[in-house]
Amino acid sequence: MNEEELLKKLREAFSEESRERLASLSSSLLSLEKGVGGEEKARNLEVAFREAHSLKGAARSVNLSEIETICQAVEGVFAAMKRDEINMSGDLFDLLHHSVRMIEDFLAAPEAARPERMGEIASLVSQLQGVQTGREVKVPERKAGGEPGPIEEKTPLKPPPSESVRVSIAKLDSLFFKTEELVTLKLSSDQQLTDLKTIARSIEDWNKRWAEMERHRKALQGMATQGDALDNLDRFLDWNRDFIRTLGAGLRTLTKGSSQKDRTLGLMVDDLLNDMKRVAMLPFSTLLDIFPRMVREISREQGKDVDLRVKGGEVEIDRRILEEMRDPVTHILRNCVDHGLESPEEREKLGKPGTGTIELTVSQVAGGKVEVLISDDGPGIDLAQVKRKAQGLGIMTEQELEALDERDALSLVLRSGVSTSPIITDISGRGLGLAIVQEKVEKLGGLLSLDTA
Incomplete structure (x- = not known):
């Protein structure tokens, strides 16, 4: 094996390792952003610091100096945070999450296209180094709520294919x-x-x-x-x-x-x-780990505060089924953020906490089956609006709609074209999502059920 072939194999192993370390780093950032204190804050800071440090060393060993440079700057920020020299602001977390994203994008890009990112990397490193010296963090302004704007699809929902899998x-x-x-x-x-x-x-x-x-x-x-x-x-x-x-x-x-x-x-x-x-089975956490950051990014761009609570990550399921479930779960979560939850201003008017809550719970049920329960504390589904939409599309007549009970009326949202969103964004409002989700779930031998408050 020549040096070029050896380096290629080492970089393949690094790519697998980097996914795990970046997922752990993102998880620690999300926990810190929730304002945890005491021992939990110290523990999350230490995990984030160690992951950045380890990733820096691994990048150096495979000659990826660009990633090494980013990790060194991120490591410096975490070191300053451990010394309480930096305030943990939302803008700072935006910058750190952006750093993780930059590493992921760099690794996902073809080698020929990587030199084009050098300017972005240099700018990012400069910002990270400036934070350590007390310079103000400069990030895009967060939208102040109201009508949601277009959402850019940033989160890589499917990792690049790998010929290997880690087994305990x-x-x-x-x-x-x-x-x-x-x-x-x-x-x-x-x-x-x-x-x-x-x-x-x-x-x-x-x-x-x-x-x-x-x-x-x-x-x-x-x-x-x-x-x-x-x-x-x-x-x-x-x-x-x-x-x-x-x-x-x-x-x-x-x-x-x-x-x-x-x-x-x-x-x-x-x-x-x-x-x-x-x-061949993997814990559900391998799928769930991508969602907290995805929800954070969408909610920030929508001008909303959302707390995603995940339970049951230890439940194991066949890897092939897990991969097929990624898209349906992703779509439901994006819908929850986009038009399932109100803006902070609307929630305060309703006497609700400004931060909306989405719960994703995975549990093992009888017969070796798995139940995935996704809920939010938004206003629920407006059945009257669903019926109006169905009537407008010619799915049912007014008389037929009046004869429906609540469960049958609720099932109308699974029809193609039926949506309760008054606007169409890049991620929802077309009335196709739940119909596709149901199709994919049933293809896996599962059952999709809906409920509303």
Whole structure:
């Protein structure tokens, strides 16, 4: 392997490592932004500091000086934060999240296009270094609420394909142990096969003896007495009786042993299959980790304050299903932020906290199934508006709509074109989203249900 090939493999490994470290860094930033204090604040700061430091070293080892430079500047900011030399403002967190985004975009870009980003990187590093010296953080102004503006699709919803997957050592150890047990069982089965072959040879010997006795049998035909022939036949019949009994006992023993080993082998194969399935399973947190930052970015651009609360990240699910669920969950969350929650001003008029809440809960239910529950504390779905929209699209007549109960009326939002949003933005309002979500969920063998306050 030449140096170029080695560097390519090292950068592939770095890309995988960087995704995990950047996800951890983003998670720590989001926790810090919520205003946690005491030990939790110190812990999150330490995690963020260590992740930036480790990523800097890893970037240096694969000759990615651009990322190394960004990480060094970010690390310096975290060091100043640990010394309480910098105030944790919203603008500062915007800048730090932008730094994470810059690294992700740089890694996702083709190598030929990376030099074009050098100017952006230099500007970002200059800002980060300026923050450490007390310079004011300069970030785009946050919108003050009101009508939401266009949303630029920034969050990479699907990571680049990888030929490798990380598996925990505990899962691999379990697989190796079960494989060794199967090898032992295979040797035992080989010995059993040898015993069966021995019995088969014995039966062949019996066939030869029987063929010899055929001559004596023919000699006795038509003769009443022939002492030697009758004696030989007598002895053969005695031998044959003992032989068949011995053969039967051996076959019963082998059958019993084979039955036991078959049950044991069946259980081991089932266990190995279950462990292999577990290797292909990932915790829901691998999907959930992208959402807090996505919700933060959309809410900031919409002039809203949103707190996303995630529970059940430890629940494991097949990796292929997890990847297919990414888009439906993403769409629902974006809808929640865009027109499920009110602006801070509207919430205050209604006597609600200025910060809206979205809850995403994952739980294991009966039958090995998983339930994903997404809710928000917005005003809910306006069923009267849904009916008006459905009537305007010619889906149902006014009389048919009046006859619907609440659940049937609610299901109308799953029809293509039906939306409760009065405006269309880049992320919602066209009435296609939930119809597509339902299609994808049902394709996975799932069920989509709706409820409103």
